[in-house]
Amino acid sequence: MDIDISKVSEKLNLDEEVVKNAIERRVISFCKYRDKRYIIFKKKVRHIERGTILFLNEEMDVVMGYPKIRRALVLDPTVKKHFIDKVIVEEKLNGYNVRIVNIDGEVLGITRGGRICPFTTKKISKLLNTDILEDHPEITLCGEVIGLNNPYVPHYYPEVDREIYKDGDMVIKENLGLYVFDIREGNISLPVEKRNKLLEEYNVPYVKPLGVFKKEDIEEIKNIVLKLNSEGREGIILKDPDMMVGPIKYTTHYTHCEDLSVAFRYTFDLGIHFMFSRLIREGYQSYEFNEGEEELERRAVSIGKSIIYPMVESIRKVSKGELITEDFELYFESEEDIEEFLRYLREVHISYVVKEREVLKDNIYRIVIGKVYPSTKDKIKSYLEGSLW
Numbered sequence: 001m002d003i004d005i006s007k008v009s010e011k012l013n014l015d016e017e018v019v020k021n022a023i024e025r026r027v028i029s030f031c032k033y034r035d036k037r038y039i040i041f042k043k044k045v046r047h048i049e050r051g052t053i054l055f056l057n058e059e060m061d062v063v064m065g066y067p068k069i070r071r072a073l074v075l076d077p078t079v080k081k082h083f084i085d086k087v088i089v090e091e092k093l094n095g096y097n098v099r100i101v102n103i104d105g106e107v108l109g110i111t112r113g114g115r116i117c118p119f120t121t122k123k124i125s126k127l128l129n130t131d132i133l134e135d136h137p138e139i140t141l142c143g144e145v146i147g148l149n150n151p152y153v154p155h156y157y158p159e160v161d162r163e164i165y166k167d168g169d170m171v172i173k174e175n176l177g178l179y180v181f182d183i184r185e186g187n188i189s190l191p192v193e194k195r196n197k198l199l200e201e202y203n204v205p206y207v208k209p210l211g212v213f214k215k216e217d218i219e220e221i222k223n224i225v226l227k228l229n230s231e232g233r234e235g236i237i238l239k240d241p242d243m244m245v246g247p248i249k250y251t252t253h254y255t256h257c258e259d260l261s262v263a264f265r266y267t268f269d270l271g272i273h274f275m276f277s278r279l280i281r282e283g284y285q286s287y288e289f290n291e292g293e294e295e296l297e298r299r300a301v302s303i304g305k306s307i308i309y310p311m312v313e314s315i316r317k318v319s320k321g322e323l324i325t326e327d328f329e330l331y332f333e334s335e336e337d338i339e340e341f342l343r344y345l346r347e348v349h350i351s352y353v354v355k356e357r358e359v360l361k362d363n364i365y366r367i368v369i370g371k372v373y374p375s376t377k378d379k380i381k382s383y384l385e386g387s388l389w
Contacts, residue, residue, distance in 0.1 A: 033116035040114030051114040073284040076218040083215040094234040095146035102133035127178040132202040147176035180206040189243040257306040265310035266373040318380040325370030332365045
């Protein structure tokens with residue numbers, strides 16, 4: 001793909017040599033979505049965040065990558081140290097991060113890594129009012145796609161159940177939703193109140209604040225965490241009302257166990273990466289919430305079950321010759337949309353098998369895709385056949 005390096009460097013305020021070097025090291029990748037050609041940054045380069053995307057159109061439109069949100073291991077004193085005065089607490093949703101933009105009159109859904117996802121792009125118009133981007137083409141909507149029927153992080157949220165077909169007793173539901181948590185102009189996030197006002201004007205769903213607190217109100221914030229944990233929710237994001245300092249995140253015991261359960265189902269693909277960070281969070285959380293022996297025992301047991309049960313299940317499956325997959329049930333409007341998404345998965349090097357595929361009604365196509373984790377299957381098989389560790 002041809003690229004004018006001088007124009008790219010000028011647009012991004014990067015030296016030409018830096019751009020050339022990034023291309024040679026494949027930190028910059030060339031991609032295409034239908035008639036749109038673009039480049040993405042797979043890693044951070046100087047001031048350019050990972051996931052930044054530059055369109056090779058006449059305007060050379062740039063969508064900046066979403067900056068990494070740092071994590072608090074303890075709320076006290078981290079919140080007091082990090083924030084200026086007031087703190088807005090929002091729920092952290094368990095889905096996948098997407099940036100939504102209007103480029104050359106077309107609304108696109110861009111993943112955290114910088115790829116235009118055809119599934120997300122198709123669903124956006126069903127999930128929110130895109131007039132906001134026609135009237136404000138300079139903004140980027142940053143949101144979380146959640147629900148059981150998404151292709152990356154399936155997790156059931158009852159509030160996003162929606163009927164996509166109804167005829168008498170026949171009802172087809174899709175569990176899928178999108179909530180905006182940030183609006184950015186270039187590298188700048190709008191203040192929370194201004195964000196909310198604009199989104200309400202267009203009736204765009206967004207993450208509602210759970211409360212506004214003084215930064216010293218740690219106990220109130222901890223109570224929110226406990227409530228979310230009891231409801232099986234992921235955690236919280238803490239924000240400065242004016243977005244003058246970066247947000248920070250804090251997750252629940254429930255989601256740590258869920259993460260570990262997924263990771264150890266696919267032990268040799270995800271286990272090591274997921275395990276250490278989640279266990280560290282658990283230790284600090286137990287300390288901060290001043291758990292006694294009984295509470296600590298319950299925490300230890302639930303963590304252990306999250307690790308051992310799914311791992312043993314995977315070993316048993318491989319021993320029977322079964323394939324270990326992470327399954328995603330998705331709904332599309334046409335066979336063409338399905339094939340486009342499957343091509344996308346191959347382009348991003350995701351191994352999969354199609355486990356089920358059916359036409360439910362006109363314009364409603366259901367497919368179950370199994371994401372394959374080859375290292376876990378191969379290594380379990382090898383060890384069961386007597387290989388040494």
